Each structure stands twice: as C-alpha cells, then as structure tokens.
Amino acid sequence: ECVLVLNCGSSSLKYSIFDTRNPDDTVHGHIESIGTYGTRLVQRGPKGVLAHELPQGGYAEAFGAMLSALMDPHAQVIREASAISAVGHRVVHGGRKFTGAVLIDDVVLAGIELLSPLAPLHNPLNAAGIREARRVFPAVPHVAVFDTAFHATLPSHAYLYGLPNEYYEDKGIRRYGFHGLSHNYVSLAAARFLKRRPREFKIVSCHLGSGASVCAIDHGRSVDTSMGFTPGEGLIMGTRCGDIDSGVLAFLARTEGLSAAQIDDLLNKQSGLFGLSGISSDMREVEQEADAGDAEALAALKTFCYRVRKYIGAYIAAMGGLDVLIFTAGIGQGSAGVRATALQGLRCMGILLDEERNRAASGGTEITRISSDTSPVTVLVVPTDEERMIARETLRTLSRDYLVRTSEAC
Template sequence: MSVVLVINSGSSSLKYSLIDVAREAELASGLIERIGQDQGMVSHRVRVVAEPGQAAPAMLDATHSAEQAVADHDAAFALMLDQFAQHGPGLAQHPPVAVGHRVVHGGARFFEPTVITARVETDIDELSVLAPLHNPANLAGIRAARSAFPDVPHVAVFDTAFHQTLPAAAYTYAIDAATAREHRIRRYGFHGTSHKYVSEAAAAFLGREVRELRQLVFHLGNGASVTAVDAGRSVETSMGFTPLEGLVMGTRSGDIDPAVQLQLSRRAGMDADELDDLLNKRSGLLGLAGRSDMRDILAGRAAGEQAATLAYDVYIHRLRAYAGAYIAQLGGVDVISFTAGVGENAADVRADALATLGFLGLRVDPERNAARSHGIRRISADDSAVEVLVVPTDEELEIARQTISAG
C-alpha cells in the first residue's frame, strides 16, 4: 500500500489528507484552524473506501469536529496525530511511506517535486522574499512534519513548478532588465498543481495522449487563473509575479494599469501596504458588488441588481479576453476545461465565457452544461469542434502522486 500524507500548511491553519495512491483513494482528511489564537478548531473526516473487488460500503463518511487551543504548528501536528488515533484510520495500519508538502513559491529554482533536505529548507526560506505570506507558513509545516515523521522522505511540490516551461517571451516583463534580474521580477504563475492535474485528467477522459492536445484550463475559484497547455506543457498562464495578475477574482483585481497605483499613491496618499490591501483584499467581485462569492453575484444579477450585473459582465469579459489571446498563442484549441468552485458549479459562467467562440465550431450543449455531477463530464455538443469539459480538480491527489514519483 502506497499511503502518502499530504500537508498544506498556512500561517494559521493546517490542512491534511491521507491518500492511498495505488487506489487513488482518500482515506481521511482534516483541517486545523486558528493556530496560535485563543481557540483553535479541528475537523477530521474519515472516508469509507471499498476494498478492491468489494461493493461500495453502505456506511457514510464520518466527520469529527472540536474546539481546542493550538499554540503552534508542532501542536497542530500533535493534534492531527491524536485525531488519527482517536477516529482513524490508524496510522499503524496505514503508515505513510512519504509526506508531501504544498509549497506556494519555488521561484525559478524548483521545477519538479523535490525531496526536502536542510538545503531545500534553506532555499524555501530564502524564496520567502517572493511569497512572504505563504512560504514561511509552508516551511513551518515542513519543519513540524519532519519532526513528527522523521523516518520517511518529505517531498515539496511547488505551485509554480508546472509553469517553469513558460518560454522567455511569456515570463519576461518589459522593464529594465538589470532591475528585473536583481529583484527576480518575472512571471512565475500559480495553481500549477491544479492545472497539471486537470490537463492530464482531461486527456485521460478523452482517451488521448496529453502530448497530442492543445488545452485551455480555467481554474475558477475565489482565486482564478487560466493556463494554455500545449502537449502537456504550460506555455502561458494568467497569474504572474504574484497571484494578483490576470483574471478578475473574488477579492483580487486581476489586470490593472500600473499607473493606477501611482495615481492612488500621489493623489490619495495610499502607501504600499494600503495599495496591497486594496488590490488583493478589497477588489475583484467584492470591490465591484460588495460580495466575493460568485453564487451571491449570480443571485444579485438574477434579481436585477446593477452592481452585481456589472461585476458579472466584467468577470466574463476578462475570461473571454484571455480565451481569445491564449487560443491565438496555441494556434487553435482542442480541449477547454473548467475546474474549482466556480468552474465546476457555475453553468452560466461556463456558457457565457465561451459564447463568442462559435467561429471555432465550439458548441456547448445547454442540458449537459446545466446537469450536476461529481465526476468529470463533457458539456460540449456532439458536433462541437472543441471538447469542453468540467473536471473536478484534486490537488491533494496530484501532490501525493508527485510525492511518490520523487520519493
């Protein structure tokens, strides 16, 4: 049994999954929140998985929740181990052969899953200058996990790694070259683990080799990005030096004239921290309509609210602009996939994003698009020249797969 413990460590949270990679089955998952605060919270979910050759069990998954103070990431790992001991599955019966860690930023240094050593820890720490909110938290989880599981390999899987295949023309900003080199200013891209998983899952669903396909993957959640994937390689992606660039998101502005920040600094007296807060936390759908959740935007639009309607129209306009640009970069497109919370669940968003692509012979089937399903499905019409899919992402499984491949 190839069981991998997958860790996603945030500044005040610890998300974990125990995955049987051979069966591609999640055995358990959990979330510990409010680390370092007065009252922490833990939720541990045990999945009931049928053994090979057996029928699916009638018993439902079980979730156990509790409130408990969690001082730091070491305490969070101790609490996680206690949840496995109390509620299962027992780690003695399902011992992890490796621990896989999500790390947000690998810079230009890490382009594949990497076994963690003291040197790798140092490199991740040094790259915190590029991701000051994420890499230090990822590193805290790595150190706590290596202490809790000292006898198995630990592997870092980087969000930026899939985009290391971007050509120089795609990742280079047109600013002074010496300044860019000194401060490592370039486009890195994010959501790479999801884009890799979805593009490969789409190819498998269609019974095609990934190297045969030109694909667009729309990862649309509270954070959102689109990637052009040519023959399994990322060749263009909407997020850039940070996850702020690109599409309109829940609270992020996406693309904006850089001179807007200069104007707000000069005329409104906003400093760097205030501009950061504005563009990352008070913009996007929230800034336009006062709500960051697409479900609320759709409800407001249906009720005739002007602000919600404008927010939706801006969101769709940006999706169409990127679709057209990336199809031009690819020289055509064979498959378009939607994933993540909005991409998997908002039929109107999918239909409207693609509504202007009829000239490619692309046709979305309205009934297929409106149908709900937990698995991967086709929503294009039978006579569509482009396959359009909804592909539920599974970043934890992808991290587990890459962990096994590296370990």
C-alpha cells in the same frame, strides 16, 4: 505506500492521506484558527467525519491533534505514526530554483526560505510546516511540491514583462504563475477521460475559485498563464482586482496619498467580485443578486466572465489552436451561468456549448463533457484535486530519486 500531504497556511493546516492500496479512500483534514481562539479540527474519511474544538496552541499542538485524529480508533486511518511512508508538502513558490518536486534536505529547506521575499505570506509558513513535520516524522522522506513548478516551461516571450532586462536577470522579476498543481492535474485527468495522451492536445484550463487563473497547456507543457509574479495578476477574483493599469496605482498614490501597503490591501482584499459588486466575494451570492436585478452585481458578473473570455481567446492565439477547454474549481465546477457567459461568441473559435449538458454538469464529482457533439473543441468540467497531485508528485519524486540512488550505487 501511505502518503501524508500537508498544506500549511497562516493559521491553518490542511492534511490528506493517500494510500496507494485504496486510492479512492482519501482522508482530508483541516485545522483552522491555529494560534487564536476557536481552533477547530474537521476530518473526513471513508469511515465518517470527526470534528472537535482544540485548546489554543501553535503548530506543534496542531500537528499533535492531526496525529491523534489520524490514529482515532473510529476513523481507522492509521494505527501508528510509522504507517506514514512519505510526506508531501505543498510549497507555493519555487522561484527560478525549483522547477519540479524535490526531496527535502537542509539545503532545499534553506532554498525555500530564501524565496520568502517572493511569497512573504506563504513560503515562511510552508517552511515552518516542513520543519515541524520533519520533527514529527523524522524517519520518512519529505518532498516539496511547488505550485509554480508546472509553469517552469513558459517560453521567455510569455514570462518576460516589459521591464529593463536586469529586472529579470538580477532580481528574478518574471511571470511565475500559480495554480500549477491544479492546471496540471485537470489537464492529465482530461486526457485520461478522452483516452488520449496529454501531449496530443492544446488545452486551455480555467481554474475559477476564490483565486482564479487561466493556463495555456500545449502538448502537456504550460506555455502561458494569467497569474504572474504574484497571484494578483490576471482574472478578477474573489477579492483581488487582477489586471489593472499600473498608472492607476501611481494616480492613487499621487491624488489620495495611498501608501504601498494601502494599495496592496485595496487591490488584494477590497477588490474583485467583492469590490465590484459591493456585496460578496462569493460568486453564488453575486449571481443571486444579479438575478434579482442588482446592477453592480450584474456588472461584476459580466466583467468577471468577459475577462475569462478574453484570456481564452488570447491563449488560443498563443498556441495557434485549441482542442480541449477545461473549467475547474468552485466557480468553474459550480456555475453553469459563468461558463455559458464566458463562452459567448466563442463559436468562431470552434467552441460550441451544449446548453443542457452545461446546466446538468454543475456540482458533480465526475468529469463531464459540456460541448455539443459537433463542437471542434471539447469543453469539459473537471473536478480538481491538488492534494492528489501532490501525493503523485511525491511518489514520483521518490521513485526517481530511488532510481538515481540505486544506479549511482552500481
């Protein structure tokens, strides 16, 4: 099987090819600045890198450019479009309706669009991408894989906010959680690395990238996560503020006359590492300036790590214990300093870091154990791979669907 994985953003198209015959020879492509000047395609695969400018155009042109790049004779990915046997689409929000990956038909597509109020920046674009992809690949099955679905197992005491219950019942306001593909992937990878089954573990997974979230995974099921109704809740992120007293918003509306849109911009684009440090949303630069003695950068770094530590403690309490702690994504995989600071004082919970292993672990593509041999909790750095997870879920959905269809036919 040859699965094309698609992730359509506001002005970008990310794509990957997974071939079950060569599972490690993945091809990743990225088209950015779609619809504006400077549209550019970069594609990396086993046969090398392809990079070129594209004429200005919309999604249709971007899909065309993707196909050409995939069929480029030097890249040797596919010979013709018909080599693609399935398409997996990353969809951000599945709401309460989609609690797992699903074969796309017109009803499903309408359902994804209906959820647009919950994810106005993502679902409409995801749906547009699906529509375009079905036009380009009309003969193959398309599967929607949701970033929220892994958290469909949250118990009500974890997903309910303290609002009047009709806000949940009628309006669907609850903790949905995001980064589900990543948390799911790294927990499965960690179990495989430890030669055990996911359902034998209590896991806390820390996805620390430009967006960041922590997830409690009990016996393979997500039982709590720090992102909530939106991806703005929880940890401090690149430009997002994370947890904040809602009274601050009322105060800013009252005393500064900020509108809802201005507050949204402040909390999501001006805050986080960028806002606290006054320097950058990139943790590497924040760490550099903190090292160089910048007080704000140091405060940003410490506040970021402290919040990770509190979530780890909270989720150990939530699950009544911990077996495996995972760090992943750009910061989680790249920063030994953040990992060490976040784990300060957690010896009392059985988390013993091996400083040397931790320092050595950064930047690799392998899973690395960074806890000491005597640590009751195993701490791992696990490179995430959301695209691979989408490819797997796509194939799993198709085989399940195939089983259902054939059994119904009998």
